[in-house]
Amino acid sequence: MVLAFRWLLRLFTGLVVLGVVALLLAYWILTRSLPDYNENFTLSGVEQPVEIVRNNNNVPHIFAKTEADAFYALGFVHAQDRLWQMTMLRRTAQGRLSELFGTRTVKIDELMRRLDLYTLAKTSVEVQDDRTKAALAAYSSGVNAWIEQVNSGARGRGAPEFFFFSNEIAAWSPADCLAIQKLMALQLSSHLESEVQRAQLSLILPPERLRDLLADDPNPAVAALPDYASLMPGPMPAANPRKLAYLDDPLSPFHSAAFAGASNAWAAVPKRSAAGGSLLANDPHLQLTAPSFWYLARLQLPTGGVIGGTIPGMPIVLVGRSDKLGWGLTSSYLDDQDVVIEKINPANPEEYLTPEGPKPFITRRTIITVKDAPPVTITQRWSESGPILPGSHYDLQSVTPAGHVAALEWTALSDKDTSMTAAVRLMTSASVDEAIEAGRLFIAPSQNLMLADQNGIALQLIGAMPARDPGHRTQGRMPAPGWEGKNRWTGMLPYEDNPRFVNPGSGLLGNTNNKIIDRPFPLHVSFDWGDTQRIQRWLALMKTREVHTRESFIEAQLDTVDPTARNLLPLIGADLWFTGDAAPEGTPERQRQTALKLMAEWNGEMNEHLPEPLIAEEWLRVLQDRLLRDEIGPMADKFTHIEPLFVERVFRNEGGASVWCDVIQSAPVETCTDIARSSLDEALLNLSEKYGPNIESWRWGDAHQAAHDHPVLGDVPVLRYFVNIRQSTSGGDTTLMRGRTKGDGAEPFLNVHAGAYRGVYDFADPDSSVFIISTGQSGHPLSRFYDDQSELWRRGEYIPMSLDPALARAAAVGDAWLTPAPP
Structure with missing residues (x-):
């Protein structure tokens, strides 16, 4: 017996030792891909010695004597820290994810191949100016130089993810940079889905109820659109809205419209600044991932130093500042997509009908x-409007009659896309005027460009604006018949028609994706805007001060007061506050009274430590679902976030909208007070089951965790604890410090889309400018720079944005040189 115990003990000890050895070996192999930031390299492709100083937050400061060498070094450091991320972005744009992930990503690849963005990117390389071509070539050489180092130096395949998937890495090319830029345009576009959704609902709801649910920004009214069914010949398909899984896959660039681009930017002229210099704040909102899409970098160019946020895979500082100019971006919500329904020629299915007669589809097969x-x-097909999309994508089959197909018009489908040239020119502009002129060459994605220099500020919409016929049947708001010529684009509007605001009399400019201009169709820019709420809070904050400071701009950027809650809760609870008799402890009535008392004293601050935000969000979520599901059935699943204008219209009974409160399926006539009360009871029951019965112990931050998840390994058991970053956060869907919630599933309040980059630039003292990203610079989970900025980001802190070489070298974590190889 003792002998058996001894052998078992020896066996157990041996297994433990082997396990430890295996873990140490795995750790050693994985850490081989961690770069040494003090290592010098002798490389072909670099013209003169380049110094790369990484400050204590691992932000590379690149000191090069030529512009080409600066871009070469940027490609090198991008690849050092984010090689896996870059290759994944490229594969996504190419439609080649399924080579790694199998059948899971076939739908994604199929749609990417039909859009053919990578082919368009390759063609667009030739239309860039010579300076941009040189930048693209130098950047690509820098990326390839690091790939060569990985291959020749046994550097752990370049990233840990390559041990789980193929480690074959094709050489980087200029077309890859342009493809990633087009991929960004895809991620920031939402009008295709919005058009389909409006058409689907128009087949269910009468026009007045459609205006309730898809309410326009409350400005001058828009003329009523035609009934969608009347536009199409023959019967429409039976309504059968489906949840499209590929839209929500972490690997997919096709996210639902609820997560289209968003952002904040505001600026002040010197006279509205306490220190006498222009101010600019910007926080572009993107999907939260680990690592972040953003990568901080500083380049020393012949025109001077530039510093800010870059996207690995592109040789540009996309948002940031120089000594002379600051620039930021917000999504413009320009209506840059139209769905065109093409009628197939009954006599020849390879043709479609136009006013000029049948035309053949352009076809090509791809594997x-x-x-x-x-x-x-698959067979790619294009009409004169654009690529033909199958009915299974974006649920187009629900609005496409038999004998017809849907084509997509989209500004990003240009094979002469000069947006990269525009970005390079913007980065090296010395004034607001130069930057505005650089914007002339932007095609897609359309953005609001916020600018500030030493003397003034401006807001310029950049990106090609489609020219539509004034007689367009749906004004681009729903799919339209292509066989009627007036429903196709007629070209692009001149740049001078893009909205522009320079040095306004108020001295302040701001954009929260709100409506920026009120012009009649077809110069309208858009009918669908990204915000009607945050702008209210921004206006209130700006009016509290005669002059602003860097600190007041930071305060606004981090503001967590929710105007939606402040506007809607008094409406929906108007007949519930302080009503009814005192109820015994532990009863639903008592719990409701406690919740109402808390919210009656709440100022709308979406603080992570409070229960009120959680109650308010769940109440509104349940309430909206009850209002919608009775009327539109399964279509209610598509409304995963609160529609503030809709709820307000219902509870103010605008245009008779209170009829939404009556449950059609029941005999009694329910009032809005009835629905509000029952919704609150259901919300409290849901929260009690998840967080316990004690309301005072609930915390918004327990539900509203920032989910910086790894797109590939984030769902893998055990590994997810090493690669995902989860944090309790304040804010919400419509606060200035926006933390867009997931909206559905078991964790509907996860913070999944937020300002992953924040920057505030002060031209009274440029080196006091600050910035932050949501994770860290490295994409390597074993690096201390994988998540070192995430806690600062969560707490609303920043790191310095200095162009002073001495400050970069102070406490630097690395100082490396790239030296030309001998001829």
């Missing part, structure tokens, strides 16, 4: 290689 499965062959 998608699928891991562990047979390849998939």
